[in-house]
Ligand code: IPE
């Protein structure tokens with residue numbers, strides 16, 4: 240039985256959590272950002288080395304402008320306010336996605352936290368913002384072609400230009416809120432990921448749910464196309 244060293248989470252269900260309580264969707268996002276720390280702590284307990292968290296997709300710009308700007312502002316504030324907690328946990332923080340399209344304040348918060356946590360090594364946490372799996376593959380292919388020419392493009396050269404080239408493929412991909420789709424998250428790295436779909440809405444996510452996903456992962460038999468044992 241192998242360990243889940245690399246885990247990705249599609250943190251979904253903030254809007255439904257708020258709807259159920261007659262609250263604005265923004266309140267769901269606010270509570271969702273608390274759940275994020277519970278996920279990081281649980282990942283550390285399980286010895287996860289790389290944790291990818293989907294916060295905002297390349298398609299989420301299609302939402303109302305007020306919701307988008309609330310999310311950008313919330314992310315930016317949290318990255319600044321939670322700095323001490325991030326460092327205390329030993330989290331090495333990274334952001335992945337098309338970051339140049341983000342508001343300047345958010346880019347600055349990202350830059351600062353990446354710099355401040357550069358010496359941490361308990362777990363690598365990658366916040367996916369303005370992230371799309373297709374965009375990442377296109378960006379990586381372009382970068383690889385610039386360096387080595389189109390004819391030399393192969394899986395290895397493309398992988399060297401992914402947003403987080405040092406992280407191995409995903410072992411486990413968790414999605415909350417019951418939706419059974421990947422919604423453009425880590426299409427390349429999830430090629431052989433075990434998929435675990437949980438009904439819990441993201442703001443209610445806690446250690447219990449992470450434990451359940453890891454337990455489910457440990458029951459799976461991975462074969463990677465071979466015959467297995
Ligand atoms: C996930 O929650 C957060 C983002 C996609 C930004 P949603 O906002 O998608 O919540 P639901 O799916 O509408 O419940």
Ligand code: IPE
Nearest residue numbers: 249250251293294295296422
């Ligand atoms: C995926 O969730 C994106 C994030 C969690 C950031 P969505 O809520 O955007 O996905 P769909 O629209 O249900 O596929």
Ligand code: MG
Nearest residue numbers: 251252253254
């Ligand atoms: Mg959703």
